[in-house]
Amino acid sequence: MAGIAGIVLCTLVPLLGVKQKTATILWPQGSGADKNVGQITAPLVSGAPLALDVSIPCRTVASLPAAGGLVFSTVPPAGIDASRDGLFVRADADLVVVAFRDSVAAVAPRPAVNAGACSVLHIWANVGGVGADFVGIPGAAGRLAIENKPQVAGVFTELRVPPEPGLGARIDVDTRFIASPTWVKTAVMVLGVICVVAAIVALAVLDRYSVHRLRSAWRRRLRANAATWLADVGVVGTLALWHLIGAISSDDGYNLVIARVSHDAGYFTNYYRYFGATEAPFDWYQGVLGQLASVSTAGVWMRLPATLAGIGCWLILSRCVLGRLGRTVAANRVAVWTAGAVFLAA
Numbered sequence: 001m002a003g004i005a006g007i008v009l010c011t012l013v014p015l016l017g018v019k020q021k022t023a024t025i026l027w028p029q030g031s032g033a034d035k036n037v038g039q040i041t042a043p044l045v046s047g048a049p050l051a052l053d054v055s056i057p058c059r060t061v062a063s064l065p066a067a068g069g070l071v072f073s074t075v076p077p078a079g080i081d082a083s084r085d086g087l088f089v090r091a092d093a094d095l096v097v098v099a100f101r102d103s104v105a106a107v108a109p110r111p112a113v114n115a116g117a118c119s120v121l122h123i124w125a126n127v128g129g130v131g132a133d134f135v136g137i138p139g140a141a142g143r144l145a146i147e148n149k150p151q152v153a154g155v156f157t158e159l160r161v162p163p164e165p166g167l168g169a170r171i172d173v174d175t176r177f178i179a180s181p182t183w184v185k186t187a188v189m190v191l192g193v194i195c196v197v198a199a200i201v202a203l204a205v206l207d208r209y210s211v212h213r214l215r216s217a218w219r220r221r222l223r224a225n226a227a228t229w230l231a232d233v234g235v236v237g238t239l240a241l242w243h244l245i246g247a248i249s250s251d252d253g254y255n256l257v258i259a260r261v262s263h264d265a266g267y268f269t270n271y272y273r274y275f276g277a278t279e280a281p282f283d284w285y286q287g288v289l290g291q292l293a294s295v296s297t298a299g300v301w302m303r304l305p306a307t308l309a310g311i312g313c314w315l316i317l318s319r320c321v322l323g324r325l326g327r328t329v330a331a332n333r334v335a336v337w338t339a340g341a342v343f344l345a346a
Contacts, residue, residue, distance in 0.1 A: 002195045002196075002198040002199040002202055003195070003196075003199035003202075005191075005192075005195040006192055006193075006195035006196035006198075006199055009188050009189075009191055009192030009195060010192040010196070012188055012192075013185065013188055013189055013192065016181075016182065016184060016185040016188060017182050017184070017185065018179035018180060018181055018182060018185065019179060019180050019181070019182055020175060020176065020178065020179045021175055021178045021179070021266070022172070022173075022175055023172075023173040023175050023178075024170060024171065024172050024173065025040065025042055025152070025155070025169075025170070025171040025173065026168070026169070026170055026171075027040055027155040027168060027169040027171075028163045028167065028168065030163070031162055031163055034160075035162050036159070036160045036161055036162055037157065037159060037161060037162065037163055037167070039154065039155060039156050039157060040154045040155040041153065041154040042152060042153060042154045042155075042171075042173075043153055043154070047151065047174060047276075047277055048125075048149035048150065048151060048152070048174065049125070049149070049152050049171045049172055049173055049174055050126075050127075050172040050173070050174045051124075051125065051126045051127075051170075051171075051172040052074075052087070052123070052124060052125040052126070052130075052149075052150070052152070052169070052170070052171050052172070053122075053123075053124050053169065053170045054072060054121075054122070054123040054124070054168075054169040054170075055120055055121070055122055055123075055166055055167065055168055055169075056071060056072060056089070056120065056121040056123075056167060057119070057120050057121075057164070057166045057167055058113050058116065058117075058118040058119060058120060058121060058134070058136075059116065060159055060161045060164070060167055061091055061096060061113050061114075061121065061159075062113060062114040062116075063159065063160065063161050064091050064158065064159065066093060067092065067093060068090065068091040068092035068093060068110070069090075069091060069158040069159075070088070070089075070090055070156065070157060070158040071089035071090065071091055071096070071121075071157060071158075071159065072087070072088075072089040072123075072155070072156075072157050072159075072169070073086055073087060073088045073089065073155075073156045073157070074086045074087045074150045074151065074152045074153065074154070074155065074156075074171075075087075075088075075150070075151060075152075075153050075154075075156070076153065076154070076156055077156060079153075083099065083101075083102050084101060084102050085101060085150065085151040086101070086150045086151050086152070086153070087099070087100050087101075087123070087125070087130075087150035089121070089123070089132075091110055091113075092110065093110060094109065094110055094111075095107055095108070095109060095110055096108045096109075096110055096113050096121075096134070098121070098123060098132035098142075100125070100130050100144055100148040100149070100150050101148050101150060103144055103148050104142070105123075105130065105131055105132040105142045105143065105144050105148075106131070106132035106133060106134060106140055106141050106142045107140065108121075108134040108137050108140040109137075112137055113134065113137075117136055117137050118134040118135055118136035118137045118140070119135050119136050120135050120166060121133070121134055121135070122135060125148075125149050125150065127146065128146070129143050129144060129145055129146045129148075130143070130144045130145075130146070130148050130149055130150075131143035131144065152171055152173075155169055155171075174277075177267050177268075177277060177278045178266055178267045179267075225330075225331055227331075227332075227333035227336045227337065228318055228319070228322075228330070228336055230337075231318060231336045231337055231339070231340040232314070232315070232318055234337075234340055234344075235311075235314045235318075235340045235343060235344055236311050236314065238344050239307055239310050239311055239314075239344075240307070242307075243300065243303060243304075243307040244300060248299050248303075252299070252302070252303065254272065255285075255286060255289055256289070256293065256297065256302060257271045257272075258270060258271055258286055258289075259286055259289035259290040259292070259293040259302075260290075260293045260297060262286065262287075262290040262293075263290065263293075263294060268283045268286045268287065268290065285305070288305055289302060289305070292304070292305070313343075314340070314343055317339065317343065318336065318339070318340070322335070322336060322339060
């Protein structure tokens, strides 16, 4: 019964609710020294936002020079392949173009915009897709698939106008991984662990009273033959030596950076991929590394969990698994030492 309860509770854990923190970028945020709207940089936004809503009065577009300029963008225009990833609203002498990831959503004649034929340029991106509408100009609207949601690294513009009613942008950042468990989820996790431990204890008790119980099994494991003891000394000693002199791998550095920035980011952000999103919602091992990194980032300290896990794995193999393969294998020096050599090589 404890085992069944543990399985059910542990299965329920990912399905239970969490408390999620939300973040929103609002633009404009005051004015600069020249009293005009400024730009915002937000380099740690994870991928595409949950939602984006932009309103730009057409009269502000008319304030650009006759040759045109950048009305609005979510990626720095000088970035590498910027238009391929972001939202860009550009004006030239003839047209005003709204493009998501190099796909045009709406186009309006610049003379019509300057003449006041439209009231506002409305741009949006949400779970239903993306689109733009020059309100008041027939045919100057369009929609695109949700795959065209733009990457957001801030808000950038060449408009030289003061903040005014109707000019603004709201970007709801995707913060799905910045979450903490509710008390119900926490209680189910604790109870699930208790049930699993209770099931293991119950199995041990049943084994103790089983007619097939192997008497003095633990004492036999402690009284292992000389070959097993020598293999233990060799494997554990080599692991300890490698812990001190072994080179740090690229994966060590990869996970170390994730652990180091977790305290500032508030979650286990993948610093290298996914635009800062985490690799999984429950990276417990990176949580352990994050706690270790708060003390020291020295290699001999950060690699302690890996070394201890390696030693534990070998002791389970040498004292439990090899014996289960039969007394002939457990007593064979070549078999035991080969197992140790293969384990160290791996």
